[in-house]
Amino acid sequence: MPDNEEKEQPRRRQARGERRIAQLLDAAATVFTTTGYTAASTNAIAREAGVSPGTLYQFFPNKEAIAIELGGRLVHEMQTAYGEALAPIDPATPLEEAVGAAVDRFIAFNCQHPVFFALMHGPDIPGRLTEEHDALHVALVGRVEGLLSSILPEAPAADIKRTAQMVLGIYMAGLELILAHEGAERDAYIREVKTALTRYLDPLVGDRLGRSGLTTTP
Amino acid sequence: MPDNEEKEQPRRRQARGERRIAQLLDAAATVFTTTGYTAASTNAIAREAGVSPGTLYQFFPNKEAIAIELGGRLVHEMQTAYGEALAPIDPATPLEEAVGAAVDRFIAFNCQHPVFFALMHGPDIPGRLTEEHDALHVALVGRVEGLLSSILPEAPAADIKRTAQMVLGIYMAGLELILAHEGAERDAYIREVKTALTRYLDPLVGDRLGRSGLTTTP
DNA sequence: GACAAACACGAGCGGTCGCTCGCATTCTGG
DNA sequence: CCAGAATGCGAGCGACCGCTCGTGTTTGTC
Structure with missing residues (x-):
């Protein structure tokens, strides 16, 4: 045939x-x-x-297909967005800059497409879309894991995974706060999210780069 | 009459x-x-x-009333729980301990009452319950604000508020991860949430206690 | 202009859900 | 012990929702 x-x-x-x-x-x-x-x-x-x-x-054909198609297009756009945001691992740039740039990309995307947050975080999303969302999520976690393990090659994979999940969780929590505010207050929350992520990650990359980390009782 | x-x-x-x-x-x-x-x-x-x-x-009388009553009882229990968890401001105890104790309390509550998370985070909760949830949320934020401003009396109220919101956001994000895992992995995520919160807050209280904070370019 | 395919309409079908109502059963006070 | 209140039942009402279908209109092709 x-x-x-x-x-x-x-x-x-x-x-x-x-x-x-x-x-x-x-x-x-x-x-x-x-x-x-x-x-x-x-x-x-x-x-x-x-x-x-x-x-x-x-x-x-049905209601679900509408959400599937809409979600699919958003995921596609999102993939290009996070491809640009997380792809290049530049060990020379300071952590604050790297985090800031990545966060800015994702914030911009989510502000342009508020549906994305609504569709992907409702407890009532249809099965097929959940798969796409999960796939996107593990892809994102994988990217962050890749970045982390390239910086911390000696860290156990399980620790890397948890750290990556926490990074995404902190970002998501911040995104909710960011979307709930406008104007100057929104900008302030954007800065706050960057600060939180930087402080969370700094002790890890700081150790490697020989900076003063938060390691207790040396 | x-x-x-x-x-x-x-x-x-x-x-x-x-x-x-x-x-x-x-x-x-x-x-x-x-x-x-x-x-x-x-x-x-x-x-x-x-x-x-x-x-x-x-x-x-109707479906909403069931959720209202259930939510009300949970909020009541929650209030006693967080009263014990956040009430005593002890400036002598190190940050890690304070954060750890508070997180442990809330984790325990949410593990005992998984409905709470489901009811309070669905996008489809009825109006009256949203009010209760919002009231609880501002109460929690207020508590955290109180703790923060007692440690940082000179900080602007707006900054304190944002920090408190971020603290709750990070905790909520971690809670989702914690509830999604079991056993040893759950415990690891609990530790990770405490670590994230400690690292986020340490530079703030560290400055005040004369410890080495993350203040850049002094 | 003719013909078929794509597009558009909207009343309505089958099904579910929140909720009601009439009636049976169990408890309580006098 | 008995009148009446509280409790219990479950078929079914009205409303809404996802979706269909018969019919009419527009568009592309020859």
Whole structure:
């Protein structure tokens, strides 16, 4: 069977259809952000997009598929974002700068796409999306682990893993505070998150670089 | 109308009724923990408690009231718990001990009552319960603020507030990790949370106690 | 212009959920 | 012991939600 071009794609989208899809995803983003996934009704999404429920179901087989598609696009964008944010391991740059740059990237992304936080942190997200979120999470943890173990090659893997998880946890907690504030106060919280992460990590990298760490009772 | 004893209390509970209420609240706790508030159905709670839906509604006017009552009791217990955990400001004890003791208290509470975390962190909690949660949160932040400002009397109130919020945020993030693990790994995460909090706060109190803080470029 | 496919509509189907109501059973006070 | 309150039951009501389907309109192709 050499010429079944795709597994299933008897649908030739027109330009109008692509526009509708984007329209519906935008509407879904706002509805999901305000009410969460479960409480969001497909009729409400269609209404927000200015179309009928039937129209919505011409482009998405069910409610979950909307979240999947939306989440998928966000994850894709996120991957490029954190690829730029965490990829280059530059041992020469001081910790504060590295942390600051990474945090700034992620903050910018989450401020541009508030749905992301809402979709990925609700306890009511559909199964398929949970997998994507978990995959993204372990990818992020893996990246941080890679950075940490390149700086601390002698540390046990389990310790590295815990530290990476804590780093992400601290960042997430800070992100919630950051998104809850605006203007100058938001900037202050951004600085505070960077401070917290730097203080948490400084004793680790400080030891290696021969700086004065917080090692007690030498 | 001088003798309307209470606003509304024509209901004289029997011992059996009190037992049923406790039974229903226990059932609600398990259902809420496993499925969250919105997804939890009153019929499921009644089934879990081994009673009929009608019986449930003899003791609670609606689904929200169940969560309210359950949340109220938890908040009450929580208040005594954090009263013991954060009340005594002992400037002599080292930071690590103080943080460690406080964290241990809260961890113990949350491990005994996993509903608390589920109810207070779902995006779908009913309005009245959100108020209780917010009240508890500002109370906790206030306590931490009090502790911090007693140690750092010269620090601006806004900075103290942000630090207190970050402390709670780091703890909450750690709590999620702690609850997600068991046994030795859980203990390791408990230690990690204490480490993170200590490192975050040490430069602040370290300055005051004349220890070597992380103050850069003096 | 003709024809098919893609697009759009919205009433409504099946199902679930919160909650009610009529009635049976058990407890309590006099 | 008995009247009445408290407790218990469970079928089912009304509302909403995800989703469908028959029908009509627009778009691309020849």
